[in-house]
Amino acid sequence: MTHEQAQDGEGELNDMDLRSEIKKYIIENFLYGEDDNTLGDDVSFLENGIIDSTGVLELVSFVQNTYAVKVADEELIPDNFDTLSKIEAFIMRKKENATYKHIDASQESAIVS
Numbered sequence: 001m002t003h004e005q006a007q008d009g010e011g012e013l014n015d016m017d018l019r020s021e022i023k024k025y026i027i028e029n030f031l032y033g034e035d036d037n038t039l040g041d042d043v044s045f046l047e048n049g050i051i052d053s054t055g056v057l058e059l060v061s062f063v064q065n066t067y068a069v070k071v072a073d074e075e076l077i078p079d080n081f082d083t084l085s086k087i088e089a090f091i092m093r094k095k096e097n098a099t100y101k102h103i104d105a106s107q108e109s110a111i112v113s
Contacts, residue, residue: 019088025062041085069094
């Protein structure tokens with residue numbers, strides 16, 4: 001599944017597809033294709049040895065490249081990247097903030113013009 005497939009008909013990210021896409025990436029890259037159904041939405045990657053610190057960097061790179069979000073150094077914390085649910089929430093926040101910034105910028109240029 002590609003990022004475009006994780007969007008609904010209006011171009012919005014779909015929560016379930018987004019989570020499924022991230023889960024698929026983790027299974028393929030960190031669990032070597034073995035899905036034993038223990039990778040639930042709130043299962044800690046670090047506590048369960050699914051991903052180590054190097055793996056987190058790979059995961060961050062995947063998120064940045066796939067969803068076109070910028071991850072700042074201070075955002076590299078377990079609260080953002082330690083479970084499927086946390087990654088999904090992080091991406092949705094980043095996308096929402098980017099939308100608001102885009103709207104604000106376009107409104108400013110309309111006012112200035």
